[in-house]
Amino acid sequence: MFKDIFRKTKYVTISSVPAPRRLAPEAAPETVMIRKELPDGLWVKCPKCGEVLFTKDLEKNAKVCTKCSYHFRISARERLELLVDEGTFAEWDNDLQTVDVLEFPGYSEKLAEAREKAQMPEGALTGRGVIEGVPVVLCFNEGAFMMGSMGSVVGEKFTRAIERAIDLRLPVIIFSTSGGARMQEGILSLYQMAKTSAALTRLAEAGLLYISVLTDPTFGGVTASYASLGDILIAEPGALIGFTGPRVIKQTIRQELPPGAQTAEFNQEHGLIDLVVERSQMRSLLGRLLRYHQEGAGYGSAVRI
Amino acid sequence: MAQPLEFEKPLLELEQKILELQKFSAEKGIDLSVEITTLEHKAVVLKKNIYGRLQPWQKVQIARHSERPNFYDYVQLLFEDFIEMRGDRLFADDRAIVGGVALFKGVPVTVIAQVKGKDTKENLQRNFGMPHPEGYRKALRLMEQAEKFHRPILTFIDTPGAACDLAAEERGQGEAIARCLVAMAGYHVPIISTVMGEGGSGGALALGVGNVVLMLEHTFYSVIAPESCASILWKDPSKAQEAATALKFTAEDCLRLGVADEIVKEPLGGAHKDAHRAGEELARVLEKHLSRLRGEAPEVLRQKRYDKLRAIGIFQEKQRLDQSVSETLTNLDEDVKITE
Numbered sequence: 001m002f003k004d005i006f007r008k009t010k011y012v013t014i015s016s017v018p019a020p021r022r023l024a025p026e027a028a029p030e031t032v033m034i035r036k037e038l039p040d041g042l043w044v045k046c047p048k049c050g051e052v053l054f055t056k057d058l059e060k061n062a063k064v065c066t067k068c069s070y071h072f073r074i075s076a077r078e079r080l081e082l083l084v085d086e087g088t089f090a091e092w093d094n095d096l097q098t099v100d101v102l103e104f105p106g107y108s109e110k111l112a113e114a115r116e117k118a119q120m121p122e123g124a125l126t127g128r129g130v131i132e133g134v135p136v137v138l139c140f141n142e143g144a145f146m147m148g149s150m151g152s153v154v155g156e157k158f159t160r161a162i163e164r165a166i167d168l169r170l171p172v173i174i175f176s177t178s179g180g181a182r183m184q185e186g187i188l189s190l191y192q193m194a195k196t197s198a199a200l201t202r203l204a205e206a207g208l209l210y211i212s213v214l215t216d217p218t219f220g221g222v223t224a225s226y227a228s229l230g231d232i233l234i235a236e237p238g239a240l241i242g243f244t245g246p247r248v249i250k251q252t253i254r255q256e257l258p259p260g261a262q263t264a265e266f267n268q269e270h271g272l273i274d275l276v277v278e279r280s281q282m283r284s285l286l287g288r289l290l291r292y293h294q295e296g297a298g299y300g301s302a303v304r305i
Numbered sequence: 306m307a308q309p310l311e312f313e314k315p316l317l318e319l320e321q322k323i324l325e326l327q328k329f330s331a332e333k334g335i336d337l338s339v340e341i342t343t344l345e346h347k348a349v350v351l352k353k354n355i356y357g358r359l360q361p362w363q364k365v366q367i368a369r370h371s372e373r374p375n376f377y378d379y380v381q382l383l384f385e386d387f388i389e390m391r392g393d394r395l396f397a398d399d400r401a402i403v404g405g406v407a408l409f410k411g412v413p414v415t416v417i418a419q420v421k422g423k424d425t426k427e428n429l430q431r432n433f434g435m436p437h438p439e440g441y442r443k444a445l446r447l448m449e450q451a452e453k454f455h456r457p458i459l460t461f462i463d464t465p466g467a468a469c470d471l472a473a474e475e476r477g478q479g480e481a482i483a484r485c486l487v488a489m490a491g492y493h494v495p496i497i498s499t500v501m502g503e504g505g506s507g508g509a510l511a512l513g514v515g516n517v518v519l520m521l522e523h524t525f526y527s528v529i530a531p532e533s534c535a536s537i538l539w540k541d542p543s544k545a546q547e548a549a550t551a552l553k554f555t556a557e558d559c560l561r562l563g564v565a566d567e568i569v570k571e572p573l574g575g576a577h578k579d580a581h582r583a584g585e586e587l588a589r590v591l592e593k594h595l596s597r598l599r600g601e602a603p604e605v606l607r608q609k610r611y612d613k614l615r616a617i618g619i620f621q622e623k624q625r626l627d628q629s630v631s632e633t634l635t636n637l638d639e640d641v642k643i644t645e
Contacts, residue, residue: 102552106538185528185619187526187553187558189528193507194490195617197483223478224467224478248469248533
């Protein structure tokens with residue numbers, strides 16, 4: 001009994017994930033490099049509620065906190081796995097390579113780092129897959145690649161995917177995660193906004209469905225182009241979505257945003273998005289929406305509610 | 306007399322000196338013509354040196370000059386008539402974007418322009434040329450009418466960027482800009498977009514989806530303001546000059562990168578030195594492009610606009626690597642076209 005007093009207490013080591021920092025400004029990928037992804041380790045602390053979570057449980061729960069439903073950021077590939085019917089995804093244009101055309105200071109190094117970090121050649125994943133039996137064209141930004149920023153390659157991959165959707169007569173779903181247009185490719189990045197939007201003009205004219213899913217964070221030139229152009233706009237709970245990042249707003253006009261501004265829920269209250277949907281419900285919702293828009297399918301006939 | 310910029314000061318000092326010598330010579334009756342001629346010659350060389358090779362940052366200063374002519378300064382020079390139409394029919398009338406119907410060389414056109422104020426009072430009204438969503442929605446409303454009535458659209462870009470405040474976020478700034486991009490891509494009428502001063506990011510691009518993109522000689526068109534770029538890159542907004550060089554956003558750069566189609570020459574030292582001449586030159590270039598575009602079939606105009614956007618972006622592709630990259634790089638080496 002007495003010896004217990006001197007017994008060395010065992011502590012569980014918990015890696016704490018940094019608190020989510022408010023969002024980067026338009027075209028400011030580097031400033032939001034603090035990632036909310038899970039560090040290696042058995043345990044992780046939820047940045048929102050502080051709950052200590054067993055990593056395996058968290059992963060089983062699609063990286064959503066089991067206590068407070070905080071949605072951790074996840075990679076494009078993880079998202080893909082949560083969505084498509086197994087073995088149905090065929091990736092497109094994986095061989096597009098970035099060119100440092102402006103010879104922008106530090107860009108080559110940043111690209112190398114981003115490739116290493118994201119384990120992807122660029123910050124976009126596109127291709128064709130099947131969700132709950134419905135074929136669809138899928139595009140994802142990769143947040144770990146320079147904050148999902150859009151340069152020539154991302155713009156080109158998305159545009160090609162949309163154009164192929166028109167040829168194949170398929171609906172398109174884009175998952176946005178991006179700080180905006182990529183500064184390091186200057187005006188070329190800016191015009192990727194116009195290029196992707198122009199492709200979406202054609203998709204709409206072809207009568208094809210486009211669902212835009214906004215995830216944490218979606219800002220700047222991506223909000224001001226394809227992310228806002230869906231027939232249906234869906235966001236994940238708590239995702240920060242806006243045009244100008246709060247830090248830039250503060251710097252520029254010394255206005256402090258009220259708590260909760262620019263969240264998915266804020267955007268929904270202001271009439272800017274249709275639905276706020278938990279990650280665990282996303283696949284089922286998308287599956288239903290895709291079926292309801294299927295050509296030739298009697299409206300709602302294939303539906304199980 | 307326009308307020309001098311820092312890099313113009315040596316020239317102004319020299320010109321002042323010449324004036325003084327002339328005055329002195331006249332008063333005292335001493336012949337100083339040799340000295341004066343030497344100085345005048347020196348002034349010519351200096352002028353060429355200063356204005357002939359302006360650095361990106363100096364162009365930024367000219368583009369942002371408080372006396373740089375705005376859309377209203379050009380209205381009389383460009384149009385025989387201009388009837389301003391106001392409001393987005395949804396929320397408000399944004400004074401940072403002006404639009405209406407105008408007569409250009411006898412042709413009715415729809416005009417959309419971003420306008421900065423000339424003084425503090427006007428700048429407050431016009432939010433320093435930074436439009437809110439209602440501004441873009443007004444632009445969209447007027448452009449839809451242009452499509453309906455088969456009128457060409459002329460847009461004039463001059464903004465530090467779209468408004469960045471809570472109100473803009475609440476009313477969907479991103480969506481308002483995105484809608485302009487989508488709509489402009491789909492129109493069957495000629496669209497000419499002219500960067501007249503600052504081409505600030507998405508807020509500028511919203512009016513930039515033209516068949517033809519013109520840039521005045523001393524303007525810039527950028528994905529981000531040089532100050533913001535510097536504060537991100539070097540945590541130091543005062544390094545904006547370096548950022549201005551790194552971003553490659555001058556008219557020449559944009560021409561090389563396939564975004565701008567032609568550079569409109571400005572009077573020596575910038576449009577604010579002689580707004581009349583600047584306006585005449587702009588009118589000449591606009592007319593040239595508009596008459597060409599008006600000869601195109603509606604579907605062709607639309608297709609060509611798509612093709613132009615489709616071609617913007619530089620990347621390598623393993624399979625088709627050599628072709629796409631070498632083509633682009635050759636294009637980059639081509640000489641810069643400047644209209645004379």
